[in-house]
Amino acid sequence: MTSVSAQAIFDAHTARFGVASGDTPTDTAYTRDDPVYRAAKVACLRLGFIGIDAECLAQAWAARSQRLGFDATAWPDDPADFGLRPWPREGAFAPCPQALGLYAVLPDATWVGRMARAGVQTLQLRFKSDDAAAVTREVRAAARAVAGTPALLFINDHWQAAIDAGAYGVHLGQEDIDAADLGAIRNAGLRLGLSTHGYAEMLRADALSPSYIAMGAVFPTTLKRMATAPQGTARLQAYARLLRDYPLVAIGGIDLEKLPEVLRSGVGSVAVVRALVAAASPEAEVARFQQAMAR
Structure with a gap:
């Protein structure tokens, strides 16, 4: 057989x-x-x-x-x-909107403020530094930059600085889960987003009951060296069906041309990096993405 x-x-x-x-x-x-x-x-x-x-x-x-x-x-x-447990669950991280919309991953607080003013719904500060004082300054500056706007600010990796600055949430990669104090993040009321690159990592993420799950890289990307091959939209659609109870974020090589195919997978959010920070007019690009996502 x-x-x-x-x-x-x-x-x-x-x-x-x-x-x-x-x-x-x-x-x-x-x-x-x-x-x-x-x-x-x-x-x-x-x-x-x-x-x-x-x-x-x-x-x-x-x-x-x-x-x-x-x-x-x-x-x-x-x-x-x-083996996924049904919802609602005890001990889950604080919820976030089911559709996080356009999700901009940005290198510093200046970019965070600029994209918040441009109307981007969800922002992630991905500030890379081994200088703890510099990290603290940048995270606090990013939190100030979104004040007075409806933007939701996630901080990549730097969970303690995110708690201290009162950010909306923290985003962690698979390699960062074990090093972070997940209990402290949960107890502080921050949301938690987790990166995944396939079924095994999705099951690992689900066991922690995060606020959202990111899936990628959907397409090839030069911004980050990936341990796994691009997933493609067929797998993305299968992942979205399995994780239907979560807010879902697709990430990796997504531009305006590929956006409709990604959205047909059923995800409620699309994360972009180069499509905004490398654009001739980032604000105009934000408007184009949002118009396309509203169709």
């Missing part, structure tokens, strides 16, 4: 997800004997999902099959099949 089912899954979803660029591993490691699980893991590896994501999908496929019977054409997207 395993080989037949694996081929059936692969054939049903190749047009959507494509095929792995390299050779499919022949020494696949299995954690279960269930034939649907094994078939799904082989198929997902052939479709280009990395090992830890193929494992998550295979277990979800087995869970779905136990509930509804095996169907090679039905991609698993029920939160319960992935």
Whole structure:
């Protein structure tokens, strides 16, 4: 059954997800004997999902099959099949709007203030420095810059400075989760956003019940060296179906031309970096993005 089912899954979803660029591993490691699980893991590896994501999908496929019977054409997207707890939840981080709109990721407080005045709904200060005093100054300046505007300010990484400055929230990458005091962030009432790059990281993020989940990189980007290949909009759509209970942010290489395809995935927010900071007229670009997102 395993080989037949694996081929059936692969054939049903190749047009959507494509095929792995390299050779499919022949020494696949299995954690279960269930034939649907094994078939799904082989198929997902052939479709280009990395090992830890193929494992998550295979277990979800087995869970779905136990509930509804095996169907090679039905991609698993029920939160319960992935072990996600239902909402509402105790101990969750403070909520934020379901649709965070245009989300600008910016290098300093000057840019934060400029984009807040331009009407950007959600802002993230991504200030890189090892100088603690400089970080404190920049985070406080960013908090002052959004005062009197409706903009929501998230601080990347610097969670203690964000708490001290009274920012709206904190954004953390996967590599920063263990180093941050999540309890302090939650107790201070700040929102928490987490970056993810596939199923395994999404499940890890969900276990923390954050305020929103960011997914990417959707398209190739030169701004940050990525450990995973671009996800593409087909995967983004599958991710959005699974994480339907969260505010979702798509990020990575998104410009006006690609925006409609990204929005069709079901995400409520699109994060941009270069599309604004490298634009000849950032304020005009903000207006174009917002008009396109309002359609």
